[in-house]
Amino acid sequence: MQATKRVTQLGLDNIGDVLQEQNQPLFIACLRKDKDFHEDLMHLQDLATFFGDTLRVCFHLDELLAYFAGRYGVSGTPTFLIIVNGELRGILLGRNQAQALIEFTLENLPDRREEAVPGKKPDAAVIRRGFRGLQRDRKRNS
Numbered sequence: 001m002q003a004t005k006r007v008t009q010l011g012l013d014n015i016g017d018v019l020q021e022q023n024q025p026l027f028i029a030c031l032r033k034d035k036d037f038h039e040d041l042m043h044l045q046d047l048a049t050f051f052g053d054t055l056r057v058c059f060h061l062d063e064l065l066a067y068f069a070g071r072y073g074v075s076g077t078p079t080f081l082i083i084v085n086g087e088l089r090g091i092l093l094g095r096n097q098a099q100a101l102i103e104f105t106l107e108n109l110p111d112r113r114e115e116a117v118p119g120k121k122p123d124a125a126v127i128r129r130g131f132r133g134l135q136r137d138r139k140r141n142s
Contacts, residue, residue: 006048007041010060015067018058022085025109027051027101029059030068030079036095040078046098047105055105082108 010018010028018026027047031040041059048057060068068074072081072088082090082105090108092101 006057007044008056008058010058010064012063015060015064018056019083019086021056024054024056025089026081026083027055027057027105028068028081028083029057030065030074030077030081031059031061032077033061040095043096043098043101047101050098050102051105055109080104084109 008014008018027044029040029044031037044057044059048055051057062077065074065077068079068081072091074081074091076093078093078095080092080096080101081088090104092104096104
């Protein structure tokens with residue numbers, strides 16, 4: 001089931017297949033369908049656009065929360081996970097804007113950093129420039 005062009009909704013019917021895929025890293029958002037849900041989806045779409053085909057961006061709702069709680073220790077929503085080759089690389093708790101999600105993803109995918117130097121944070125100015133471009137594109141397409 002597709003929520004947007006590049007963001008996949010996880011459900012009982014596809015969770016096993018998605019988690020078994022090893023051809024690209026996964027970004028999984030554990031969300032609740034509340035008043036912020038549509039804004040959360042827009043942030044995920046921005047994330048998917050920023051990373052293109054190098055990252056699979058997914059989300060799930062309450063029906064899978066028990067599964068993620070048991071497997072990855074997720075205790076509430078929103079929670080964001082980075083999974084590479086079946087291994088949990090990073091977890092981020094709470095509401096976040098697209099720019100923070102991009103920074104979190106870059107920090108947990110070392111091969112995506114500008115320079116693969118241990119402990120080096122991604123260049124925030126580069127991220128902001130890329131994010132502003134996403135915002136301009138969204139305004140043009142509105």
